[in-house]
Amino acid sequence: MTTPSHTLPANFEIGIAELDTQHKHLHALLVRLREAVGKHYGYATNAILDELAIETRIHFAVEESLMRMLSFPEVEKHVTEHQTLRDQLEKFRKRAQDFEVADDLADFTLQWLNEHVDRFDREFVDHFLRAGIDPNAAPSSR
Numbered sequence: 490m491t492t493p494s495h496t497l498p499a500n501f502e503i504g505i506a507e508l509d510t511q512h513k514h515l516h517a518l519l520v521r522l523r524e525a526v527g528k529h530y531g532y533a534t535n536a537i538l539d540e541l542a543i544e545t546r547i548h549f550a551v552e553e554s555l556m557r558m559l560s561f562p563e564v565e566k567h568v569t570e571h572q573t574l575r576d577q578l579e580k581f582r583k584r585a586q587d588f589e590v591a592d593d594l595a596d597f598t599l600q601w602l603n604e605h606v607d608r609f610d611r612e613f614v615d616h617f618l619r620a621g622i623d624p625n626a627a628p629s630s631r
């Protein structure tokens with residue numbers, strides 16, 4: 490398996506400012522998680538996992554409500570994808586002090602984010618743009 494890069498992939502931005510900011514924050518947290526696991530920093534690993542639990546809950550809620558608001562037909566498939574990361578983070582929490590397992594999970598989560606953003610998140614942005622909807626305008630519906 491190739492080692493995921495610590496730097497942001499070139500095609501990381503999807504064009505919705507708020508989501509791009511959240512993705513970058515999640516990416517930075519996952520890089521920190523990988524470093525903490527690599528150094529066997531147990532307390533730091535747990536603290537980052539706590540932060541990730543909150544940040545992923547917020548991010549997924551924003552994305553899923555945006556998709557529902559704009560009637561994206563593949564929303565359930567996308568929600569299932571999000572559940573994959575939730576499950577892996579839960580597994581991580583249980584096995585965080587087993588650094589060999591945690592090392593693999595840290596690689597998996599970082600790679601998951603890079604691939605999910607490029608494939609699944611981009612897919613719903615493309616859908617909105619094809620339908621003539623500006624997803625950047627959607628959250629402020631007053």
Ligand SMILES: [Fe+2]
Binds near residue numbers: 512548606610
């Ligand atoms: Fe996302």
Ligand SMILES: [Fe+2]
Binds near residue numbers: 605
């Ligand atoms: Fe997503």
